[in-house]
Amino acid sequence: MRILAKDIAEAAGSRPGEEVQVFGWVHRIRDMGGITFVMLRDRSGLLQLVFNEKPLDSSGAPLTLESVIGARGLPAVNEKAPGGAELQVKALEIISRAAPELPYQVNGDVSKMGLETILDNRILSVRSPKIRSIFNVQAVIIEAFSACLRSRDFTEIKTSKLVWGGTEGGTELFEVEYFDRKVCLAQSPQFYKEAMVAGGMERVFEVAPAYRAEKHDTPRHLNEYVSLDVEMAFIESEKDLIELEKDLLSHIFAEVNRKNRADLALWNASAPDPDTVAASPVIGYEEAVKLASEMAGKAGGGRIFDINPEAERFLCDWAKKEYSCDLVFVNEFPRRYRPFYTYPSDANRTMSFDSLFRGLEISTGGRRQHSYEAFIETLPRFGLKPENMQNYASLLQYGCPPHGGFAVGLERLTARILGLANVKEASLFPRDRKRVTP
Amino acid sequence: MRILAKDIAEAAGSRPGEEVQVFGWVHRIRDMGGITFVMLRDRSGLLQLVFNEKPLDSSGAPLTLESVIGARGLPAVNEKAPGGAELQVKALEIISRAAPELPYQVNGDVSKMGLETILDNRILSVRSPKIRSIFNVQAVIIEAFSACLRSRDFTEIKTSKLVWGGTEGGTELFEVEYFDRKVCLAQSPQFYKEAMVAGGMERVFEVAPAYRAEKHDTPRHLNEYVSLDVEMAFIESEKDLIELEKDLLSHIFAEVNRKNRADLALWNASAPDPDTVAASPVIGYEEAVKLASEMAGKAGGGRIFDINPEAERFLCDWAKKEYSCDLVFVNEFPRRYRPFYTYPSDANRTMSFDSLFRGLEISTGGRRQHSYEAFIETLPRFGLKPENMQNYASLLQYGCPPHGGFAVGLERLTARILGLANVKEASLFPRDRKRVTP
Numbered sequence: 096m097r098i099l100a101k102d103i104a105e106a107a108g109s110r111p112g113e114e115v116q117v118f119g120w121v122h123r124i125r126d127m128g129g130i131t132f133v134m135l136r137d138r139s140g141l142l143q144l145v146f147n148e149k150p151l152d153s154s155g156a157p158l159t160l161e162s163v164i165g166a167r168g169l170p171a172v173n174e175k176a177p178g179g180a181e182l183q184v185k186a187l188e189i190i191s192r193a194a195p196e197l198p199y200q201v202n203g204d205v206s207k208m209g210l211e212t213i214l215d216n217r218i219l220s221v222r223s224p225k226i227r228s229i230f231n232v233q234a235v236i237i238e239a240f241s242a243c244l245r246s247r248d249f250t251e252i253k254t255s256k257l258v259w260g261g262t263e264g265g266t267e268l269f270e271v272e273y274f275d276r277k278v279c280l281a282q283s284p285q286f287y288k289e290a291m292v293a294g295g296m297e298r299v300f301e302v303a304p305a306y307r308a309e310k311h312d313t314p315r316h317l318n319e320y321v322s323l324d325v326e327m328a329f330i331e332s333e334k335d336l337i338e339l340e341k342d343l344l345s346h347i348f349a350e351v352n353r354k355n356r357a358d359l360a361l362w363n364a365s366a367p368d369p370d371t372v373a374a375s376p377v378i379g380y381e382e383a384v385k386l387a388s389e390m391a392g393k394a395g396g397g398r399i400f401d402i403n404p405e406a407e408r409f410l411c412d413w414a415k416k417e418y419s420c421d422l423v424f425v426n427e428f429p430r431r432y433r434p435f436y437t438y439p440s441d442a443n444r445t446m447s448f449d450s451l452f453r454g455l456e457i458s459t460g461g462r463r464q465h466s467y468e469a470f471i472e473t474l475p476r477f478g479l480k481p482e483n484m485q486n487y488a489s490l491l492q493y494g495c496p497p498h499g500g501f502a503v504g505l506e507r508l509t510a511r512i513l514g515l516a517n518v519k520e521a522s523l524f525p526r527d528r529k530r531v532t533p
Numbered sequence: 534m535r536i537l538a539k540d541i542a543e544a545a546g547s548r549p550g551e552e553v554q555v556f557g558w559v560h561r562i563r564d565m566g567g568i569t570f571v572m573l574r575d576r577s578g579l580l581q582l583v584f585n586e587k588p589l590d591s592s593g594a595p596l597t598l599e600s601v602i603g604a605r606g607l608p609a610v611n612e613k614a615p616g617g618a619e620l621q622v623k624a625l626e627i628i629s630r631a632a633p634e635l636p637y638q639v640n641g642d643v644s645k646m647g648l649e650t651i652l653d654n655r656i657l658s659v660r661s662p663k664i665r666s667i668f669n670v671q672a673v674i675i676e677a678f679s680a681c682l683r684s685r686d687f688t689e690i691k692t693s694k695l696v697w698g699g700t701e702g703g704t705e706l707f708e709v710e711y712f713d714r715k716v717c718l719a720q721s722p723q724f725y726k727e728a729m730v731a732g733g734m735e736r737v738f739e740v741a742p743a744y745r746a747e748k749h750d751t752p753r754h755l756n757e758y759v760s761l762d763v764e765m766a767f768i769e770s771e772k773d774l775i776e777l778e779k780d781l782l783s784h785i786f787a788e789v790n791r792k793n794r795a796d797l798a799l800w801n802a803s804a805p806d807p808d809t810v811a812a813s814p815v816i817g818y819e820e821a822v823k824l825a826s827e828m829a830g831k832a833g834g835g836r837i838f839d840i841n842p843e844a845e846r847f848l849c850d851w852a853k854k855e856y857s858c859d860l861v862f863v864n865e866f867p868r869r870y871r872p873f874y875t876y877p878s879d880a881n882r883t884m885s886f887d888s889l890f891r892g893l894e895i896s897t898g899g900r901r902q903h904s905y906e907a908f909i910e911t912l913p914r915f916g917l918k919p920e921n922m923q924n925y926a927s928l929l930q931y932g933c934p935p936h937g938g939f940a941v942g943l944e945r946l947t948a949r950i951l952g953l954a955n956v957k958e959a960s961l962f963p964r965d966r967k968r969v970t971p
Contacts, residue, residue: 097767118767120733120932138686138735138766161932191903193932218928221732230734234689241676248576251672253759253943255962256694256742259970270710271718274748278969280709287962290971294659295558296668297576303742304694310712321691328576329535329556465629486971490656494558494599494631505691524693524725531716532697533728533924 100142107170107180118165123202143181152189161193228358233509239350240323249298254287267308280306288326293495297328312527314517319526326500333446336460336499337424345369362513367421375422383425408454425449435477438462453511460501467491538580545608545618556603561640581619590627599631666796671947677788678761687736692725705746718744726764731933735766750965752955757964764938771884774898774937775862783807800951805859813860821863846892863887873915876900891949898939905929
């Protein structure tokens with residue numbers, strides 16, 4: 096009967112003298128002469144195997160790092176071993192021998208590996224416990240996001256990623272050869288989630304890939320990312336959405352702190368306390384720009400004219416200093432900075448917002464237009480013609496409730512929880528202008 | 534304070550004489566002369582509103598079907614109303630007036646609407662409670678699938694849908710213009726889920742879109758579908774996977790029967806009992822073809838030479854008659870019918886399987902090759918050259934455990950639970966050769 100590495104101490108305590116079976120990868124080999132210690136890694140963690148004879152494969156060749164093996168033996172308490180116990184091996188089986196030359200050192204120091212090396216060798220690099228931990232956290236984020244919304248009566252939807260054009264128009268679209276025509280990869284499920292809210296579901300969420308054909312390559316951008324999308328009906332303003340996002344992030348952070356303790360420890364990180372999330376400040380766009388500009392001036396920098404990456408960092412510094420919060424919301428964005436479907440609060444401002452977390456924008460949202468007449472009137476302001484917008488307008492013509500929503504970038508949220516320098520580290524198989532493999 | 538339609542009876546019972554607020558869509562209007570009944574629809578269901586004066590909008594125009602309204606009034610017990618209570622309206626607010634001519638009759642009989650009409654008018658058709666119910670069931674399938682696997686130590690992953698080529702090769706790939714090169718939309722996360730199993734996660738699952746550029750348009754096919762993917766390490770044969778799929782489907786069916794009672798009732802449907810899933814027969818490919826062929830002969834049809842759609846129906850009839858089961862597994866598929874990475878059980882057969890549910894294949898799976906040497910030896914049999922397969926082979930070179938998995942088609946499973954005639958009905962925004970909107 097197989098046991099996992101994490102259960103070795105329990106087996107040593109509760110069933111001493113009873114043989115157990117373990118399976119996993121050879122993480123490290125220490126040949127001490129008469130005795131050999133092999134660190135075995137399975138999905139649960141690390142386990143020390145003790146061999147009194149040299150561990151050899153059936154052909155007599157030595158064990159190689161990263162080979163998959165099975166070992167049978169007796170669990171024994173050893174306070175120096177990980178987990179407080181080890182396995183005294185009686186029988187070894189080499190199940191899949193790894194080539195002796197590894198292109199990536201799995202048991203090495205992750206902080207000394209370059210990003211390109213990590214991404215080029217993803218199949219091996221994800222074996223490093225510290226890198227694996229990123230994706231443990233990410234899985235819990237998805238779970239907590241979905242669970243929190245389901246508990247609030249949101250319906251999970253799955254919508255098409257092949258669309259006739261971008262929601263936001265523009266040129267940042269990848270084209271797909273679809274039989275005898277061209278379609279685009281969806282930049283966001285914006286139209287579809289609004290359509291399902293207007294379609295009577297009222298509250299929907301989606302976890303799915305989104306695509307941006309942006310040419311620039313920065314530590315903040317991915318050309319393919321996972322978008323955590325939320326949309327709900329019968330809101331008054333973006334403030335209802337900010338409250339929802341605070342609740343949602345509080346739940347996600349609490350779950351990550353509870354379920355990913357060991358993963359967080361590897362990065363010396365923790366997710367914010369839910370109380371500080373609830374207390375996060377909300378600041379209007381104009382005030383935010385002014386504040387960031389003043390802070391830049393004091394720091395010896397130039398003026399800031401909009402919420403650029405530098406401003407995001409200053410505003411997060413401010414929220415940390417003044418409110419002890421890792422999160423700040425900027426609302427009331429000018430109409431010129433927001434898409435045509437954004438609900439205006441006055442002639443120049445909109446009921447929209449961004450959330451900034453530990454120096455980085457992690458979500459964008461807002462209330463949307465729900466009046467067909469107001470929508471049609473707005474279009475010329477954005478250089479759009481009503482006759483080209485019938486697809487979008489169709490969702491407003493037959494009874495559309497006041498509504499709005501937001502989208503959180505999964506990789507950005509993961510990266511900022513753990514303090515990763517580049518968002519690509521939080522994508523298993525990131526895509527950028529140069530990278531389409533592995 | 535807003536209440537939902539489903540809570541009207543409780544409000545009438547527990548707080549009589551206390552005004553409540555409701556919001557929703559105008560589902561039906563019955564003008565009885567002095568009194569008007571308006572059926573209101575919100576995300577929770579239907580609610581009867583009673584107006585003692587004609588309900589008019591602020592301009593004096595009559596209420597239109599599908600307008601979004603708010604109503605304030607007193608809840609009152611009425612056994613003839615849906616839910617056993619109704620709202621005596623004191624004040625009406627028309628929030629979003631629907632155009633009087635609807636392109637789709639939301640309150641009509643769904644069984645009389647053509648499929649194209651339903652799909653062309655998805656924003657309206659999803660408002661029909663019977664159509665909405667399809668997606669309530671689908672959301673529970675995703676939730677139950679994920680929860681069951683998480684409870685068994687599976688990690689949820691999100692992998693790229695932009696790949697350098699198809700896992701299975703072949704021509705059924707959509708091409709994407711990716712900056713200055715071409716990539717393809719992933720047919721399945723096969724390579725990536727295997728990579729993460731070999732990458733030490735051991736047990737992974739993914740819920741994500743998959744793409745097949747198949748030109749034929751049948752009630753069984755979608756060009757874009759949601760694939761529920763599972764992969765796990767340290768299995769002996771496909772039988773371990775069949776056991777896992779039985780457990781998983783049992784859990785999904787139990788959850789759907791528990792949470793979607795009202796949705797199932799609209800389709801006069803139910804999901805199979807978990808006991809019958811556990812008892813589902815497993816039949817070898819050759820025997821299955823022989824059996825289907827005999828059944829076809831008795832039914833006056835021609836011989837059957839492989840597991841085609843007709844054979845799938847016969848085999849499900851057989852499982853129903855002999856075992857009282859809605860599910861049957863066919864294993865031991867010939868090597869020529871399975872991809873190059875499938876693990877052979879002997880010279881001609883493989884450790885692979887399909888599951889057939891109520892007449893339709895809903896999943897395909899199998900054990901995979903994990904030995905690099907055996908894999909390289911196998912390639913010429915499939916007309917493949919080792920030098921072209923280095924990307925795939927890379928996951929076997931550095932310690933890959935015995936492993937396998939399967940993928941369930943979300944739309945097919947949804948369709949067969951509810952008895953939908955066409956799998957497109959179970960996709961919010963289906964894509965076929967002709968359809969890329971809405």
